[in-house]
Amino acid sequence: MSNLLPFLPTLKMASLIVRQGARLVRRNVLLTSVRASSASHAVVDPLKGKVPTDQKSMPDNLGHSVGAERFELLSQLAGNEDPFEMNVKKRAKGTFDEPTLVPSINTKRLVGCICEEDAISINWMYLHKGEPKRCECGYWFKLAELQPVNLS
Numbered sequence: 001m002s003n004l005l006p007f008l009p010t011l012k013m014a015s016l017i018v019r020q021g022a023r024l025v026r027r028n029v030l031l032t033s034v035r036a037s038s039a040s041h042a043v044v045d046p047l048k049g050k051v052p053t054d055q056k057s058m059p060d061n062l063g064h065s066v067g068a069e070r071f072e073l074l075s076q077l078a079g080n081e082d083p084f085e086m087n088v089k090k091r092a093k094g095t096f097d098e099p100t101l102v103p104s105i106n107t108k109r110l111v112g113c114i115c116e117e118d119a120i121s122i123n124w125m126y127l128h129k130g131e132p133k134r135c136e137c138g139y140w141f142k143l144a145e146l147q148p149v150n151l152s
């Protein structure tokens with residue numbers, strides 16, 4: 001070990017370079033696999049609304065939108081008016097045996113109950129998958145699994 005002491009800063013630098021190189025390779029491998037998997041399941045035209053045409057002089061909202069907003073606009077074009085199930089829904093019977101079903105793709109969802117017709121506040125609560133929950137007004141809610149919509 002004493003023979004290596006003069007080279008210790010060099011060894012540390014070499015170790016640092018190797019670690020940085022390994023990190024770069026790992027990151028690129030992960031990104032490549034994600035890109036490859038998402039490209040094979042493309043369900044919408046990635047250029048829809050983003051390519052200029054002779055018929056339009058100004059781009060519409062679809063051309064400007066990205067991410068969740070773009071998904072919502074494309075879903076509406078495909079005929080699904082409420083892709084995130086965010087519209088206000090009427091309560092069902094609301095008993096324990098027949099609760100109001102709230103669709104969700106996750107294991108929990110924030111739900112607001114307008115307990116009375118003339119209420120000025122919304123009673124918010126979390127619904128968890130498999131656990132029916134009762135609002136303060138007495139109505140029961142239950143999380144229902146939402147099936148993903150295929151746009152292709």
Ligand SMILES: [Zn+2]
Pocket residue numbers: 113114115123135136137138139
């Ligand atoms: Zn309520």
